[in-house]
Amino acid sequence: xxxxxxxxxxxxxxxxxxxxxxxxxxxxxxxxxxxxxxxxxxxxxxxxxxxxxxxxxxxxxxxxxxxxxxxxxxxxxxxxxxxxxxxxxxxxxxxxxxxxxxxxxxxxxxxxxxxxxxxxxxxxxxxxxxxxxxxxxxxxxxxxxxxxxxxxxxxxxxxxxxxxxxxxxxxxxxxxxxxxxxxxxxxxxxxxxxxxxxxxxxxxxxxxxxxxxxxxxxxxxxxxxxxxxxxxxxxxxxxxxxxxxxxxxxxxxxxxxxxxxxxxxxxxxxxxxxxxxxxxxxxxxxxxxxxxxxxxxxxxxxxxxxxxxxxxxxxxxxxxxxxxxxxxxxxxxxxxxxxxxxxxxxxxxxxxxxxxx
Numbered sequence: 160x161x162x163x164x165x166x167x168x169x170x171x172x173x174x175x176x177x178x179x180x181x182x183x184x185x186x187x188x189x190x191x192x193x194x195x196x197x198x199x200x201x202x203x204x205x206x207x208x209x210x211x212x213x214x215x216x217x218x219x220x221x222x223x224x225x226x227x228x229x230x231x232x233x234x235x236x237x238x239x240x241x242x243x244x245x246x247x248x249x250x251x252x253x254x255x256x257x258x259x260x261x262x263x264x265x266x267x268x269x270x271x272x273x274x275x276x277x278x279x280x281x282x283x284x285x286x287x288x289x290x291x292x293x294x295x296x297x298x299x300x301x302x303x304x305x306x307x308x309x310x311x312x313x314x315x316x317x318x319x320x321x322x323x324x325x326x327x328x329x330x331x332x333x334x335x336x337x338x339x340x341x342x343x344x345x346x347x348x349x350x351x352x353x354x355x356x357x358x359x360x361x362x363x364x365x366x367x368x369x370x371x372x373x374x375x376x377x378x379x380x381x382x383x384x385x386x387x388x389x390x391x392x393x394x395x396x397x398x399x400x401x402x403x404x405x406x407x408x409x410x411x412x413x414x415x416x417x418x419x420x421x422x423x424x425x426x427x428x429x430x431x432x433x434x435x436x437x438x439x440x441x442x443x444x445x446x447x448x449x450x451x452x453x454x455x456x457x458x459x460x461x462x463x464x465x466x467x468x469x470x471x472x473x474x475x476x477x478x479x480x481x482x483x484x485x486x487x488x489x490x491x492x493x494x495x496x497x498x499x500x501x502x503x504x505x506x507x508x509x510x511x512x513x514x515x516x
Contacts, residue, residue, distance in 0.1 A: 160187035160343050161222040161312050163208065168217035170203055170369075177203040179369040180217065185362075190339050190346045192356040195366035196392065201349045202317060204366070208347060209315050210234050221312055232261075237306030237344075239319045243298045245290040251277070251301050252286040258309045276308035277301075279338060296327040303338060313345040320355065328352075332359050353393055357381060365389050381442075385426035387514045390440040397441045397484045403431050403513075411513050413439055416481035417458045422511030429515050438514045443473070443487040445510035454505040458484070461501055467494045476504055 163185040170178040178200050185191045193201035206212045208219060210231035218227045226234050245254050252273050259269045277283040280300040290298055299319060306314055319335070320328045336359040339346045350356055356363050357377040364374045365388075373380055373389050384390035387398065401415035411431075413420050422439055424430055431437050452459065463475040463483065472491035476484040486504060488494075493502065 161345055162187050162220075163313060163345060163347065164218075164220040165204070165208075166218045166220070168204070168207065168214050168219065170200075170207055170212055170214045177369050178207070178214070181369075181371055183364060183371060183374070185345060185347060187345055188340075188343045190336060190348065190359060190361045192360040192363040193347065193349045193366060194351065194353065194356050194363055194392070197351070198368075199366040200369040201366050203369075205315055205317055205347060205349045208313075209236055209238055235309065235312045236315050237309060237311035237313075238315045239299075239302050239306050239317065241318045241321050243290075243302045243322075245298060245301060245305075247290055249289070250286065251282065251288050251290070251293070254290070254301060255305045255308050258305060262309070272308050272310075273304075276304040279307060279341070280304045280334070294327075295323050296331060299323065299327075299331055300334070303335065307338065307342060307344075311344070313347065314339065316346065316348040318350055319348075320350075320352070328355070335359065357393075365392060382510075382512075383423075383425060384440060384512060384514070385429075386516055387438050387440070390425075390512065390514065395443055395485060397443065399439045399441070399482070401437055401439055403433050403435050403437055405433060406430075410508060413437060413511075413513060415439065417478045417484075418456075420456050420506075420511050421508040422513045423509060425512045425514045431513070431515050435515070440512045440514055441484075441506055441510060443485045444489070445506050446476070446484070446486040446488075446504045447506070448486070448488060448493050449503045449505060452503050454503060456506045456508065456511060458504045459501065460484070460504065462493055465494050467491065476502075 165181050165183040168178050168181040195201050207214055210229060213228055218225055255273045255276055256269050277286055280303050282300045320331050332355055360377050362376055363380055365372045367388055373385050381393050390396050399415040401413035404412040404414050409423055410421055420439055458478055460476050460478040463477045466473040472488045472494040474486045476486045
């Protein structure tokens with residue numbers, strides 16, 4: 160296992176700066192995700208780690224070795240692409256063996272390692288087949304075996320599941336995590352799929368316009384976004400504009416168009432002053448609906464449009480004096496029109512995140 164360190168990494172394409180002096184540390188054996196909208200720099204960063212792009216400034220370290228300007232084939236990284244990139248005229252075994260043959264490994268060793276790699280992804284019985292005889296999920300397993308067979312120092316994945324259907328994506332998420340942990344691989348995984356990242360990442364970085372906005376565990380990034388753009392990108396949320404009325408310890412009171420809220424700071428290093436304008440972020444599933452108003456952080460309103468999904472209902476909650484909120488109710492009680500009327504939506508202070516920008 161190795162760590163990966165990125166120090167003040169800057170990459171330009173002509174006059175366009177794709178990465179702006181990035182600093183990032185990925186721990187040994189960590190499954191680390193890079194997320195962000197299209198054009199945010201996540202694939203540029205991954206390709207810089209692979210050696211396909213040489214940065215204008217900064218450095219990349221694999222462990223203690225500076226690989227910033229090392230050729231891709233000398234970095235000993237395994238890479239999986241969105242398109243699988245399997246040779247159609249070769250069998251599964253020949254595809255997996257290709258990297259070892261290029262490295263002049265002895266044939267007896269190649270046979271053993273190919274067998275082990277295919278077994279690790281449960282594809283040994285398909286060794287003699289051609290790629291066009293496999294399903295998309297099976298082809299993805301072969302691509303994973305090919306990346307593993309060279310025994311890489313780290314594994315780099317570029318949106319590897321985007322071509323699979325929903326059921327296969329769920330299956331391969333778990334499979335990729337199992338294999339990475341079994342082989343104790345430091346893994347960097349690029350995706351635009353938030354659920355994919357939340358479900359299997361150890362940690363993640365959110366990028367925008369070549370900057371890293373936040374790094375943390377899935378729970379930290381989802382529950383405690385430090386900026387509005389992060390809260391908006393990961394999951395769904397209700398935003399309310401407000402003004403800081405007061406602060407006590409880790410809690411802050413904010414006046415909004417729908418009432419006062421007690422909440423917590425999203426970024427403890429960027430604390431607003433009393434009177435400052437802020438935005439509060441509340442996840443739709445954090446709201447609770449009640450008939451009475453005897454609750455902290457309470458908003459009065461009524462249910463407008465609703466979507467019933469069985470275990471959960473999604474409501475448009477029309478407030479009495481402000482914006483419409485989105486509320487997700489588990490084990491729905493208020494979806495039936497006969498139970499409607501004036502309601503109160505409440506939320507715990509720990510689920511009210513106060514953001515400065």
